[in-house]
Amino acid sequence: MTDYTFWILLTASLVGITCGIIGVLLILRKLAMVSDAISHTVLLGIISAFLITQSLDGWTMFIGAAIVGVLTTVFIQMLNSAGVQSDASIGIVFTFLFAIGVILVSMFARNVHIDVEHTIMGEIAFIPWETVNWFGIEAPQAVWMLSIVLVIDVILLLFFYKEFKLSTFDPELAAALGLPVGLLHYLLMGMTSITAVASFDAVGAILVVAMLIAPGATAYLLTERFSMMFVLSATFGVIAAISGYYMAAWLNASIAGMMATMAGVLFLLAFIFSPTHGMIAKALSQKHIRTFDADT
Amino acid sequence: MRHTRLKTDTAIGLILSVFFGIGIVLLTYINQLPVGDQSGLDEFIFGQAAAMVSSDVRIISIVAIILVAIVVLLFKELKLLIFDREFAQGIGLPTTVLNGLLMTMIVAAVVIGLQAVGVVLMVSMLIAPAITARYWTDRLDHMVILSGIVGALSGISGTLISAPISGMPTGPLIVVSACMLFFVSLVIAPKKGLLIKAYRLKHLRKQTAREQILQSLYELAEEHYAATRSLKTFPGEDIQALRPLSARRFQKALKGLQQSGYVNVTNEGFYLTASGREKAHRVTLNNRYMQMYAMHEVRFANLHMEKQNWDFLSLPEEEQGRLQALLHEHKLEPTLLQMLQEGRTST
Numbered sequence: 001m002t003d004y005t006f007w008i009l010l011t012a013s014l015v016g017i018t019c020g021i022i023g024v025l026l027i028l029r030k031l032a033m034v035s036d037a038i039s040h041t042v043l044l045g046i047i048s049a050f051l052i053t054q055s056l057d058g059w060t061m062f063i064g065a066a067i068v069g070v071l072t073t074v075f076i077q078m079l080n081s082a083g084v085q086s087d088a089s090i091g092i093v094f095t096f097l098f099a100i101g102v103i104l105v106s107m108f109a110r111n112v113h114i115d116v117e118h119t120i121m122g123e124i125a126f127i128p129w130e131t132v133n134w135f136g137i138e139a140p141q142a143v144w145m146l147s148i149v150l151v152i153d154v155i156l157l158l159f160f161y162k163e164f165k166l167s168t169f170d171p172e173l174a175a176a177l178g179l180p181v182g183l184l185h186y187l188l189m190g191m192t193s194i195t196a197v198a199s200f201d202a203v204g205a206i207l208v209v210a211m212l213i214a215p216g217a218t219a220y221l222l223t224e225r226f227s228m229m230f231v232l233s234a235t236f237g238v239i240a241a242i243s244g245y246y247m248a249a250w251l252n253a254s255i256a257g258m259m260a261t262m263a264g265v266l267f268l269l270a271f272i273f274s275p276t277h278g279m280i281a282k283a284l285s286q287k288h289i290r291t292f293d294a295d296t
Numbered sequence: 297m298r299h300t301r302l303k304t305d306t307a308i309g310l311i312l313s314v315f316f317g318i319g320i321v322l323l324t325y326i327n328q329l330p331v332g333d334q335s336g337l338d339e340f341i342f343g344q345a346a347a348m349v350s351s352d353v354r355i356i357s358i359v360a361i362i363l364v365a366i367v368v369l370l371f372k373e374l375k376l377l378i379f380d381r382e383f384a385q386g387i388g389l390p391t392t393v394l395n396g397l398l399m400t401m402i403v404a405a406v407v408i409g410l411q412a413v414g415v416v417l418m419v420s421m422l423i424a425p426a427i428t429a430r431y432w433t434d435r436l437d438h439m440v441i442l443s444g445i446v447g448a449l450s451g452i453s454g455t456l457i458s459a460p461i462s463g464m465p466t467g468p469l470i471v472v473s474a475c476m477l478f479f480v481s482l483v484i485a486p487k488k489g490l491l492i493k494a495y496r497l498k499h500l501r502k503q504t505a506r507e508q509i510l511q512s513l514y515e516l517a518e519e520h521y522a523a524t525r526s527l528k529t530f531p532g533e534d535i536q537a538l539r540p541l542s543a544r545r546f547q548k549a550l551k552g553l554q555q556s557g558y559v560n561v562t563n564e565g566f567y568l569t570a571s572g573r574e575k576a577h578r579v580t581l582n583n584r585y586m587q588m589y590a591m592h593e594v595r596f597a598n599l600h601m602e603k604q605n606w607d608f609l610s611l612p613e614e615e616q617g618r619l620q621a622l623l624h625e626h627k628l629e630p631t632l633l634q635m636l637q638e639g640r641t642s643t
Contacts, residue, residue, distance in 0.1 A: 257320030
């Protein structure tokens, strides 16, 4: 394995783990479409940060994306409480912010390395060439960003594990116990935003949604335990990332696209073969019930 | 997806993004095949309205005309399908076929829109004009027409803005104009707009504050009169103690009541004028009727009070009599006016 392949695989795996972990919370809280919206609107955050600071520094983009991500949810919430149905408000807010982002990109940032196609599909193949040297370790910038985001996500998750668990499964009880449910919601949205922006370089805006949702959904079909879901989801994220890379190399196709495809394939496998919720298991148990009925 | 424990939004997101991934894989795979006619593919993602040729326009027009024709011809059936699916099924409409047709029409609309605004932003072209129209009308036929007009307007304005500036993408500008129209409607639409709602809320708050003060004064006077057979002025703190309001709102409401001649002010405090007593009596009676209604809602289910703005005094005599009887039972009838009259006749 060359150095180049190693960095790509590491980046892809980090994307898989980070997105997998966040995805579990998003799925259980029925926020999958909101994450779709956020992953699009981070483009606006990135480009605004660039226009304000005139630099392509990772940190400013981080902050910009996190702010716009949280703003997206705030706007959705506002439209919702103004009487617009939730799916329509998600649709309006994210296309609006995304459109503004695209306009800004094509007006002011044509010559910068944020181009529109890049935002959609990511450029994982270029990642190993943009290295930075921090703490004496020469590693691609994306790897640094993803690792830091992963650490932040994991720390927040461990720190608020009980709170997240309770407010996910029984928000009323959590609110009654005095947990800051709204704050947790926005915290999760912030985590989703920084995850999306860190994964942005690698897989782009739309495919990050696949990496967020698919591993979590796969894990959801295989386990009943909250903690187990995180482990499984992260594992599936990594498997999708690595198998996606090799498939892409074999077919000479888009790596990010192939990662999303493999995440979908894993989901399909779980969908068919899961021992508890899979199609085969369900068909068998139904048959079992029928023969049981016939016997009695 | 109906057969799993996944929620709808997860299912949509999953299918959407994974299929998009497959699409990208195919796109990049096709791009390196040695065949022609592939260069335009990534334009579908963002749309390239300026790059359309006349044959594209012809195809789009034909499809659009067909779609509009279907909507016009099957308007009644589609309307029924949307609002009451079970009923439509009950009277023998082929709902599955109609639903399939509707989905096909949506797909057709998306496909012809792709070239203009692209995949990602197509979503907002489907949503924004429709909810904009929803703010202006409650009728489906008006909504359909209005939505079409809004869509056309945003298309025209987006194109006009983008045309003179080089490098401005048309699709996103169309979307931004559509969203702008929506935001404007959200704020200024009559009946449902935010401005009118805020105004109504403010008005309601003002009215409630006034009524609260009137009722408090009335109740204070009632109690005092029952004990001492005399009227008196009450300091602001007494009124506030009964039904607390914020200081600002309290002052404002009192000033309003003075201007309307319901309340007079002296050095010691406030008292109800004669017309104020009449008004306060009505307010108190209405609120106590409301109390009775809330306690015995089941018995008054026929009244549909929420549709009548909770105005109990405009009810027919007979219904008021029933409420009055309940008030009597609970000893809650407002009695100040009666006591005053009795006091006057006895002296």
